[in-house]
Amino acid sequence: MKKIILLGYMGCGKSTVARELSKKLEIPFVDLDEFIEKKLGLSIKSIFAEKGEIYFRKLEHECFVELLNFTEPIVIGLGGGTPCYANNHELLKRDDVLSVYLKASIDTLVGRLSLNKNNRPLIANKNDEEMKEFIATHLFERSYYYNQAQYKIVVDEQTIAQTVEEILAILT
Numbered sequence: 361m362k363k364i365i366l367l368g369y370m371g372c373g374k375s376t377v378a379r380e381l382s383k384k385l386e387i388p389f390v391d392l393d394e395f396i397e398k399k400l401g402l403s404i405k406s407i408f409a410e411k412g413e414i415y416f417r418k419l420e421h422e423c424f425v426e427l428l429n430f431t432e433p434i435v436i437g438l439g440g441g442t443p444c445y446a447n448n449h450e451l452l453k454r455d456d457v458l459s460v461y462l463k464a465s466i467d468t469l470v471g472r473l474s475l476n477k478n479n480r481p482l483i484a485n486k487n488d489e490e491m492k493e494f495i496a497t498h499l500f501e502r503s504y505y506y507n508q509a510q511y512k513i514v515v516d517e518q519t520i521a522q523t524v525e526e527i528l529a530i531l532t
């Protein structure tokens with residue numbers, strides 16, 4: 361079985377969908393952000409604060425490659441920015457992976473992220489209005505990279521279960 365990679369902007373549902381998908385497929389789920397946090401013994405927030413974003417992006421690339429080299433099937437939930445740095449988007453096209461972009465609209469993302477932004481250093485200190493502006497610009501800049509995924513699912517009107525079913529349908 362190919363490794364399954366979920367990608368998309370912060371809050372699009374990568375971790376939530378990946379967790380459910382891994383249960384259905386009975387294969388492990390590895391969240392890249394959590395993998396990095398365990399490796400360094402530091403939260404993503406602390407890595408950004410203490411070592412800076414460039415350091416984080418290099419580490420993120422190394423950890424992504426390390427996960428791709430696992431021999432067993434896994435579901436990988438990427439960080440929101442992973443495809444946009446270090447040519448990681450090229451890795452989404454490999455034959456041994458199935459990559460899926462979970463595409464959420466600006467309004468969906470603002471709605472979800474405003475409730476839970478403290479551990480997301482890029483948006484932690486923005487109010488709702490600033491966040492909307494930031495996400496709109498950021499999504500525009502990032503969409504080229506996200507669209508390098510092999511498949512795309514628009515998640516705005518979907519339940520988590522529906523998104524999981526769509527991915528299972530791609531696999532069959």
Ligand SMILES: Nc1ncnc2c1ncn2[C@@H]1O[C@H](COP(=O)(O)OP(=O)(O)OP(=O)(O)O)[C@@H](O)[C@H]1O
Binds near residue numbers: 368
């Ligand atoms: N289809 C959905 N419908 C409603 N809420 C959802 C849906 N998918 C995810 N959520 C909610 O949106 C929030 C963000 O989801 P999640 O943490 O999985 O996103 P993420 O893409 O992993 O974000 P990050 O890149 O910051 O880790 C969670 O509170 C989750 O419960």
Ligand SMILES: O=C(O)C1=C[C@@H](O)[C@@H](O)[C@H](O)C1
Binds near residue numbers: 370481
């Ligand atoms: O969108 C981003 O650039 C990020 C998303 C998160 O998953 C973390 O990887 C980190 O906060 C950076």
Ligand SMILES: [Mg+2]
Binds near residue numbers: 374375376391393437
């Ligand atoms: Mg996540």
